[in-house]
Amino acid sequence: MAAKESLKQKAYHDIKEKIIRCEYAPGAMLNEEALREELHVSRTPIRDALSRLEQEGLISILPKKGIEVSGLSINDINLIFEVRLLYEPYALLKYGSKIKDEVIYKFFDTFSSPAHTFSEEEYYFLDDAFHVAIVGAIQNPYLLKTYDWIHNQNLRFRVMTGQFVDLRLEMTNKEHLSIVTACLKHDWELAAKEMEMHLMASKSATFDLVLDKKSTKIHHKK
Template sequence: MTSLTGVITGTESMAERSYRILRDRLIMMDIAPGDPINEAQLAVDLDMGRTPIREALKRLEVDHLVVSYPRRGTFATGVDITELAAISEMRLVLEPLASRRAAEHRGGAYRGELERTMSAILSLDLSGDRRELMEYDLEVHRLIYRAAQNQHLQETLVRLDNLATRIWCMVLDRLPDLHGHIAEHATLIKLILDGDADEAEQLAAKHVIGFEKTIRSVL
């Protein structure tokens, strides 16, 4: 799971690396909602100049993860629970579509990665660290989006899932069945690998509905 560790694989620009690391810090609440973004400190932390960091922040503003104010600076956006319904409404349409497309391709070029991810989930200690489980949740979703082979669908879903995950992380310690939610991913991946598009679509929809119900149950 390279995107959450800061490890670079393959060819990656400094701006892309900066964007990826900052995005996941914001999603996982390592940068808390409302916190100021200190470009100088980030340049030191990430061992790079300010230009790639500024480019990354522009992208993150489009993703609704940071907000910039004239003469005040850039801040991590707040987490607005009232957005949950709108986010879920979109995901309920698009997540099943992505899973269906991924299943129609049987994972395509990502089949091997899906197989390895499924095996990793099945061997996870589901009673272990909740942050690690959330990192797997993010990575599984992103992998399925890539396997759908539709760049526009992928980009839209990544943004929506990022926002949904921030809401989830806000109540992470109070979630009653995080382990079952993560384990469900192994079943979804198996359906995709088997090419069972109908079942994959239905399980993805169930997954989104279950997510919203779980969040609302602890609010």
């Protein structure tokens, strides 16, 4: 039984990781048989993984057509940030006191360093870990489950857009430091306000990057 569960988890994790990293691009069609061969597992773990991923909104299983990786649109940016703007400031305001001081100090030390001291990939990881730590303080499993769905989609957008450019990277670092500084003071109202401003700036930057990429593609086609 444990071996079967392990294979199911492996299939689920491997496919999910490839979707989030856009190795399976938005809108791509997947084939169950090809997945079995690629991941070296039987039909049952693959089908179990696909069922879970469909529930998480990462794929759609289309009768007589196949398995489609869920698309991402400009409207999805609005939807993702709408949820993040509801959840993340609320997490600080309502549950900020649940975040351990040593966690806050760790992020303070991290974001006190200039952003350019990290590689882009390292900063992706740090940024994600920071936001996950804040939302992780929420002690409501229903909210956490919904946020996990949004979190997966947000990670895909980052991979697609290459979200951090040098200027935005430094600004993001400063915004993170402002949030953490408010947390160290246990001023959760200020921390929530700083988080809201940070997310609004991130939303604007994401729109700019997506629209710029679209404009560049149109220009090249001409």
